[in-house]
Amino acid sequence: MKCHYEALGVRRDASEEELKKAYRKLALKWHPDKNLDNAAEAAEQFKLIQAAYDVLSDPQERAWYDNHREALLKGGLDGEYQDDSLDLLHYFTVTCYSGYGDDEKGFYTVYRNVFEMIAKEELESSLEEDVDDFPTFGGSQSDYDTVVHPFYAYWQSFCTQKNFAWKEEYDTRQASNHWEKRAMEKENKKIRDKARKEKNELVRQLVAFIRKRDRRVQAHRKLVEEQNAEKARKAEAMRRQQKLKQAKLAEQYKEQSWMTVADLEKELREIEAQYEKEFGDGSGEDEAEEQELQDGQDGKDSDEAEDAELYDGLYCPACDKSFKTEKAMRNHEKSKKHREMVALLKQQLEEEEANFSGPQTDENSLNANSEEEMEDAPKQKLSKKQKKKKQKPAQNYDDNFNENGTGEAVKLDREDNSRNQDSAKELCGDPKSEAERVMFLSAVQPAIVNFHPGINFLTI
Secondary structure, eight states, X not given: OOOHHHHHTOOTTOOHHHHHHHHHHHXXXXXXXXXXXXXXXXXXXXXXXXXXXXXXXXXXXXXXXXXXXXXXHTTOXXXXXXXXXXXXXXGSSGGGOOSSSSSTTSHHHHHHHHHHHHHHHHHHHOSOTTOOOOOOXXXXXXXXXXXXXXXXXXXXXXXXXXXXXXXXXXXXGGOSSHHXXXXXXXXXXXXXXXXXXXXXXXXXXXXXXXXXXOHHHHHHHHHHHHHHHHHHHHHHHHHHHHHHHHHHHHHHHHHHHHHHHHHHHHHHHHHHHHHHHHHOOSHHHHHHHHHHHHHHHHHHHHHHHHHTTOOGGGEETXXXXXXXXXXXXXHHHTSHHHHHHHHHHHHHHHHHHHHHHSOOOOHHHHHHHHHHHHHHSOOOOOOHHHHHHHHHHHHHHHHHHHHHOHHHHHHHHHHHHHHHHHHHHHXXXXXXXXXXXXXXXXXXXXXXXXXXTTEEOOBO
16 A cells, blocks of 8 residues: 555645645546556556545544554554564574674674664654654774764654554444544554553663673773862872961961961060169069069969868968878978967967966856947848847846845856856866967857846856
8 A cells, every 4th residue: 555645646744735736737647548558557556546646635534544544554443453563582692692793693783773774763653754863873993972972862752753553453434423433542542552561561671781781881981980080089198288378378377477476576575684684673683573473473372272182181280281291281380470479379378378367256257248248249130030039038137136135146157157267267278289279269269158137157
């Protein structure tokens, strides 16, 4: 069977006007009345031209013919049609080629022929005759950027132009009504889409199979890896150089600033020495004092930390100082300042001892001393309950005093005073060393005197 478009000599996308002009021209040429010498051949050609125009002039007939053109040309729709396209399954094995050369059985020659045949089939099935050329597979020495990469970029996303009309199960021309025809078309479309998808996947899988074994791709991948490794090494070297350069600049900057400060300090000392030599204003002594103060300030923190570790035996109570070593303690005891403080402390202790051991016969003087000590004692705020408790014993003492007279109260007072004097003498009597005197003094310093008119108590 001859294609209707070829019979009329027009393109597959020709318009209705172009079909009409072509038909009239060919009809005049092959009409049997115009070809009496070759009437049989003219009649056969005129019949084909007439049939082609009848189909293509009807839009519905033309659409159906376009969808089933390939099947009609290869055997019709009676079920006897056999797809004569290239079977790609035979090329999914390494036995289909021998070596990677450009000879007849080589890898590149075999697969180059395969893709040329696929491209030819697609051109025959395409509705557009001016389609772009399919990228070629190339040879073993083909450039990667201009041949290999474009080839794989196109064929890895291949989409066939075939409509697979010969796969249809229903002839829509046999439909009895519109609804039946639409149902047939829907089923046929599902079948065609399935066949088209299988074809696309088959070609793409073949491309992946070939690309994995293509020596040109392997060489390019290795080259890219080497280039990336070289770039990484260069980047690392540059980063290391920059780091070293920055460290060197920082070191140079620090050395230069240090040298500058040292020179300034040296120059300043020379100026001060020259000034002191010329005028002699004693600035050197002031500088020495400032240096000593600074040294003392610097050692203050360390001294405070070390004070906690001093021994109790290396403590001078007279001067209130602690020492780290026994040698320092002995040197301190030999100093003039220590002897003066010991004499002063001894004098104070003797005076207080005389005060404790003296007669306390004067009741008025005792009351006055008690009042002074109460005034010197710190006043504490008392709550209401504490004030009431304090007032009750005072009231009881007043009642006892009024009922029993002054005799018993004075007697109790004298007994308490004598008892306190004896305890004071025992505590103050003949201390062995100045340290014991200081410890005793600190123990008996606070003397609280509870005083009430008419009754005198001294509690130590």
